[in-house]
Amino acid sequence: MAAPAGGMPAHLSMVVLDASDLPALRRFYRGLGWTEQAGASDSLAFFPLGEVTLALFPRAVGTGEGDTVAPADRSGITLVVRVGTGGAVDTAFAAALQAGALAVSEPQDQSFGGRSAVMADPEGHRWELLWVPGATGDG
Secondary structure, eight states: OOOOOTSSOOOOEEEEEEEESSSHHHHHHHTTOOOOOOOOBBEEEEEEETEEEEEEGGGGGGGTTTSSSSSOOOOOOOEEOOOOHHHHHHHHHHHHHHOEEEEEEEEETTTOOOOEEEOOOOOEEEEEEEEEETTTTTO
């Protein structure tokens, strides 16, 4: 789904849950009958759920140095919007800040070759803008 001119795409790509016990959380979701994406481990797991992916990360991963919102203020859930280009991360991030979002981590290139930024809405709910080169389903 394309973003409104100069805005942020209105779709949800992924829900990220911070896990204090990732192996136990993986077992729980597998126990529901959900299938993990190939390559899952006790440090990163993905469960495709139709149009949205559930991602599980160890709690410590979500509290990087670039965060400007204290970890205690976090819900442990990050909503992810995938975009079609690295530049779209910057554009959507700027639009979110203009609308009143708080910058958590500025747009930056990632070690896997993509680009991302994280912001919080006025009540502290986290949103990540993510571009993954070559990924299908980018908005």
